[in-house]
Amino acid sequence: MGHVGLILGIEMSRLARSCKDWHHLLEICALFGTLIADLDGVYDPSQYNDRLLLGLKGTMSAAELHLLKQRMSQGRISKAQRGALNFPVPTGYVRRASGEVVFDPDEQVQQVTRLVFRKFEELGTVHAVLRYLVEHQIDIGIRVRTGECKGDLEWHRPNRVSLQNTLKNPIYAGAYAYGRRQGVPAKEEPSRTRTKKMAMEDWHVMIRDQLPAYISWEQYQLNQAQLQANRRGAESVGAAQSGNGLLVGLLVCGKCGCRMSIHYQPQGHQYRCGRQATDYGGVSCQGISGKSLDQAVVSFALQALSPAAIELSLAALTQLEQERQDLNCHWQQRLERASYEANRAQRHYQLVEPENRLVARQLAQEWEANLRRHQQLQEEYKRFCQQQSNQVSEDEREAIRQLANRIPQLWDASTTTNTQRKEILRQILVRVILNVNENEFAHLMLEWVGGACSETQIQRPVAKLTQLSNYSQLCTRVHELVAQGCGAQEIAQQLNQAGFYPPKRRSTFNAQQIQSLVRNLGLHTTRNQRTKQELPLHEWWLTDLAQVLSMPTVTLYSWIRAGWVNARQQEHLPR
Template sequence: MDHVGLVLGIEMSRLARSGKDWYQLIELCALSGAVLADLDGIYDPGDYNDRLLLGLKGTISEAELHLIKQRMRNGRINKARRGELSFALPSGYLRRPSGEVVFDPDEQVQSVIRLIFAQFERIGTLHGVLRYLVANGIQLGIRLREGPDKGTLEWRRPNRMTLQTLLHNPAYAGIYAYGRRRADPRRQDPARPSTGRVVQARDEWLVMIPDVLPAYITVTQFEANEAKLAANRARADATGSVRNGPALAAGLIFCVIVRYHTQRSRAVPEYVCSREATNYGAAHNCQLLNAACVDAFVEGQVLAALAPAAVEVSLRAADQVVAERAELERLWSQRLERAAYEADRARRCYHLAEPENRLVVRQLEKDWESALAHQQKLREEHARFTRTSPRTLTAAERHTITALAGDIAGLWHAPTTTINDRKEIVRAIVDKVIVTVSGTSERVQASIVWAGGATTCGELVRPVQRLDQLSYYPAMIGRIRELAAQGIGASGIADRLAAEGYRPAKGGDRITATTVRDLMRRLGCPAGRVHRHRPAPAGEEPGPDERWLKHLAAELQMTTSTLYAWINRGWITARRESCWPHRLIAHADQRELAELRERRARPPGWYSRRLWTEDDNTSAEPNP
C-alpha cells in the first residue's frame, strides 16, 4: 500500500457504478495516503470535502446505472406489449427475415407436434405420451439455434423435459407471452446467470397477447392441458395421475369432515384420511373404509351412466382406431420420404465429385452407403409395423370393435381392459366421490359428483372389525335371545338371521353358526340342544382347581381359540387327556381366575404393541 501515491482514472464513474467497489477504493486510498485523480481534478480521500465529493459522484453514478437498466427494461416491456420483442421460438416455428413467425415448413415436424397434443388429450399423462412416442419410434425435429449449423433440422429422441416444456408453452396456442419466468436473486447462482428462474402464475405474466402466433391448438385446449398437468401432480389437493393399484376411485375420494382428498393405503385397498392424525396429532384417522364397497358403488353408477351412450361409442370406436392408424402411417410415409431424399442427395453428391479425387470420393461413398442403409432399415421397420398394425381394419375387426363398444359392461370387464383404463373412464365423467362414515358403524354415505355438476347419492356398507360396531347389533342380539329362548339351535338361528337380512361384520353373505354359538355363550343363552359331555378316562378327571377348556371359556366369557393362544404363551397351565378326542384340561384356582379375568378386561392389542406411559419406570407387562 505504501508504494502507491496516485490512482488515476479517465472515467471514474465506470467504477463508481458499483457502490461496494467505489467505497472500498476510497477507504484504501485514505488509509495509504494515496490520492484519486480523473479528468476533472485531484481528490484526497482523507480530506472531508474531497471525500464528500467522491461519495456524491459515486452515488450519482450508481443511480445513473440503475436508471439505464430501468430504461432498458421498460423498453423491452413496451416492445413486448406491442408483440414485437423477439425471443427463441419453440420447435415447430420459424422466424422469417421480416420478423414474421410461421410454422416450420417441414411437414413432419408439424405432424409430430400435432400428434403430441392429440395423444396428450387422449392419454392424459406426460409419461404416457412419452411411452407412446418411444413405442412407435417417433422423434422430435429440433432446429439448431447456434453454431456453424444454425437453422439445420436435427431429429432427436423425445424426453420428458422437452415434452413438459412443449405442453406448457403458450406459443402453441397462438399466445404471445412475456414474463412467464422471472429471476429470483436468492436462487440464482452467480456463476450461472440463467439460473434461479421461477415460473409465474398466468395472471402474473407481464404480457399475454392471444392470436398473435400461428396456433397448433386452441386456447381452450391449452387451458385444459394446463389444468390436466396440474391435476396430475401428486399432491393432497389434487387428484393426481392414474397410477397402478387395484383401487378404482383412487384420487377421487373426498373426506367431507376435513374437506380434503383421502389417500389410498399401499398395503391393502383402503381409503384413508389421515390428515387430522398427521397435521393435528389426532389419536385416530379421520375416516377409513375398505375400497371394495366404494369401488363397487362407483362402478355400478358409472356403467349405468354410460349405458345410454353405448350406441354412439360403438359407432365412433372403429373410426378412432382407423384415424390413429392413419396418422401413424402418415408419419411413417414422411420418414420414408425423408430417407429417400437423403439417399438421393448423397447419390447426387457422389456423382458430382471427380472420380480421380479419391480423398473426397471415399467419404461421399461412405455417406451414400450410410444413407442407403438407413433407408433400408426404415423400410424393414415399416414392414414390421404394417404387419402388426394394418392400415385398414378388416370386416371381422370392425365387427368385433363395434360389438365390444356396444356392450359397455362386457368391455368394462374384458380381460384386455386394465385397471388404469377403467380409472381413466371414471375420471372422465366423475369429478369426486364424497364419503361420510357414520361413526364406527358399517354405514357409509357416498355422493358421486359428476363432471357436469350433477350428484348421485347412495348408502354403502363397509366391513368392520367387530360385531358390536354394526348399527343393528342391539337388534341382532335381541333377536338371538328371542330365538334361543324358543329352543332353536345355533344353526337355526343363523338361518333365521340370514333370512332377515343380518350380515357379519367383515362382509359375507350370512352369519355362521359358529358366530351365533359364540354370541349365545357370551350372552348366557341356552344352547338349544343338549350335548352329552364325554367323560374323561379313568384317573384323568379334572381336579378341584381344574376345568375343561370350554367350561373355562364359558366362565370367562371368551372363545376357546383365545384360550388356546394363552396356553401357547404360557399364561394358562393345561394338560391333555391321553385318548381321543385329546381334550384340554386347564388348571385355574381362584388367584389364577382373577388374573385371567384381569387379562380379559384389557383392551385389544395390549400385548402386541409397546405401551408408552408418562412414567418411564412403568412398563407394560412383558410378552412371554
C-alpha cells in the same frame, strides 16, 4: 500494504457497478493514505471535502447506471407489448429474416408437433405420450440455433422435459407471451437473483391470436388444467396409475373435505382420511374397505355409460382410423426424407473428380450408409404394414359396434388395465363424497360431469357384531332362543332365516359364531350346560378356563403345544 500511493483513472466512479463497491474503495484508500486522481483533479479520501465530493460522484454515477438499466428494461417491455420483440422460437416454428414467425417449412416437423398435442389430449399424461413416441420410433425435429450449422434440422429422441415445455408454451396456441420467467431474489442469497416461472396473470405481455397456432386457446387451457391435475397433491386428482384403487383422486372425505388416500395391504386396499391426524395430531376421520366401495361406484358408472355406449363406439372407431393415418403419414415422411438423403449423397459422389480418390472414397461411404438407412426403413415399414393395415376392416368395425352391448364385459376383461378404468371414471365423475356411519352402512354422493348428483347407501364390512345396525335386535332374539333351550346350531338357523347376518361381509351365521356370541352375552345354551356336567373333576373346557384365568385362549393353545398343560380332545360331543 502501503505500496500504492496514487490511483489514476478516467471517471473513476464509473468503474463501480454499485455504490457499495465505490465506497469500499474509498475506505481502503483512506486507510492506507492512497490518493485518487482523474481528469478533474487529485483527491485524498481521508479529507472531508474530497471524501464528500468522491461520494457524490459515485452516487450520481450509480443513479445514472440505474436509470439507463431501467430505460432499457422499459424499452424491451414496450417493444414486447407491440409484439415486435424477437426471441428464439420452439420446435415447429422458424423465424424469417424479416422477423416474421411461421410454421416450420418441413411437413414432418409440423406433423410430429400436431401429433404430440393430439396424443396428450387422448392419453392425458406426458409420460404416456413419451411412451407412445418411443414405441413408434418418432423423433422430434429441432433447428440448430447457433454455430456453423445454424438453421439446420436435426432429429432428436423425445424426452419428458421437451414434451412438457411444448405443452406449456402458449406460442402453440397462437399467443405472443413475454415474461413467463422473471428474476426474483434468491432465498439463500438475497443479493443475487434467479429466474422463476410466473403465473399467467403475472406475465409482462400476453397477446392472443398473434402467431400461427397448432391448437386453439381453449385446448391450451384444457392442457394446462390437465397438467395441473396430474400433479400429486391434496388439491389435485393426480395422474391415473396402475394400482387397484379405482377412486384414487376422486374420493373426498365428507367430514373434513380433503381427498382420501389409499393404503395397500396383503388382504386388499383401503381408503383412509388421515389429514386431521397428520396435520393436527388428531384421530383419523374415517376409513373404508376399497373393494366394496369400488364395486358400488363402478356399478353406477356402468349404468351411466349404457345410454352413451353407441357414441363411445363411434368415437373409438374414428380414433382408431385417425391413429393409423397419423402413423402411416409419419412413415411416409421418414421414407421420403431417407430417399432424399440417399439421392443427395449420390449427386455429391457423381460431382467429384474420379482422380480425387480421397474425397471419392468418403463420399462413396456416405452414399452407401444412406442407401442402407433407406433400405432399413423400407423393411421396417413393411413390418409395420403387416402388423396393422391402413384401413379398419369390417370385422373391426363390427366389433366396435358391439361395444354398446358389451361395456360390462369389456370393463372386467383381462386386457383392460386399471389405468384405463380410472381414466373412464374420471371422464364421467368429478368426485365421490364419502360419509362412513358407525354401523355397516356408508353414504355416498356421486358428482357427475355436467353438475348432476346421485346419492346412495352401501354396505361395508365391519369387524365386530357390535358395529351392526341391528345388533340390539340380534341380542334380543338370541336371548329368546337361549331361553327356549335352543342349541347353537338351531339358533344359527333361526337367525339366518330371520335375515340376520354376521360382520365381515359373511352371509350366514354358523354354530361357532353363535357360541362365541352367547359367551360374550353371559348366556349358556342347554348343550353347554349338559356338557359341563359331564366333565370330570378338575377339568375345564378351554374357553371356560381362559375366562377363569383372565387370559386369551390363544395362550392356552400355545401352552398345550408346549406340553405345559395336560389336555385331551373329546371326539364326540353330546347332542
